[in-house]
Amino acid sequence: MAKIALTYKAVLLIHYSIMSHQKLVLKYLAMILIAVVMGVGSFALIIYIPPEGKIVSNGPWQTDLSVGSTQSDIYMRARIALMGLFALNKSEAVYFIARNDSQGKPLNSRCDYRIEGRDLPARWWSITVLGWNYFLIPNEDNRYSYNWANISSNTDKSYAIKLSPERKAGNWISTGAKDQGQFKLNLRLYKPYPIVLEKPGTIDLPLIIREECQ
């Protein structure tokens, strides 16, 4: 009983303190709210912006060789936790992401694209189409990627992959509905050859050529 009375008194005291300093309390509450919005907002913003510095660009492809290791900075770790959870470190796999075509324009499902490349310097590789949220884009064929073993290639190991909302002959991956919006490509190099780790910015990676747009 005494405990309840004490709690009641404490609540009353807090209530009167708030009422007598209403303006001040509101001011501090607004300050905390703004700080939370700024803190969370700046986190959300920075996590989606590709960082400068450790990022290596190779045409439209970008990679960070510190992925998966303790050498990653706090921002890269947060980014990987959100967009590439369980990524392996560079000795096992190197991941190149393309958000733009070879002319620097964002990849968009309103356009058709052609990826042109040759065999890549790794034990095995694959190219996957991802939605804006890094998840696979639904399609009737359940075809989301091509790898070195299942792609139809020429005798010189060159190949072309068509990306479009409508079905095409040959190596084709759907980019979903035309209003799907922006999408990304993930080029995985598993057990990359030493040249990938030595010169990730100059190895021969596929071109992403934009064709017609609607």
Next chain:
Amino acid sequence: MKNWLKISLITIILASIIHLIIVICFPSIVLRIVHKKISERAGGVNVVLHNLPTTAANNPIVNSSPDLLYSVCAFDLSNGPILFRAKVPDSYWSISGFDAETNNFFSVNNEQSRSKYFELVLVGPDGSLKVDGNVRMVKAPTTRGVVLFRTLVPKANKIEGLIRTQKTAICTPLQ
């Protein structure tokens, strides 16, 4: 005016602190959530969950590869070491460990495996254990984390055999 400046400065400092706390804690929060989800789906910690082939309808983890079969184990080393065992296929296969902050602390692939049946014992940050020659011992930097088995499906016609191999993977407390 001076009062406004003071309030703005305090707000910015507070926002920066909140920002840094989120950035630093985010990976461990994500791992904690994923760890819980995996152990719930697998029926507990230290139990393997064999995921179905990755499709848009079955895409539990962001940026998963549709060319790989994934089996996962949410490990907890509080009660001692955990044994991981799997049959190693001819195509690419790997086992990799991720600590409580999502760092990849080890990975071994089929070419590095010493036999057709791969065995690895994971011990806690302060643990140590004598193991047989063919069994690997890895020290985890944190008590909790996730171990992932990846099996490559190079061509669709190989999938059934590779799923059978995928399902040989286990993780279990060491007796």
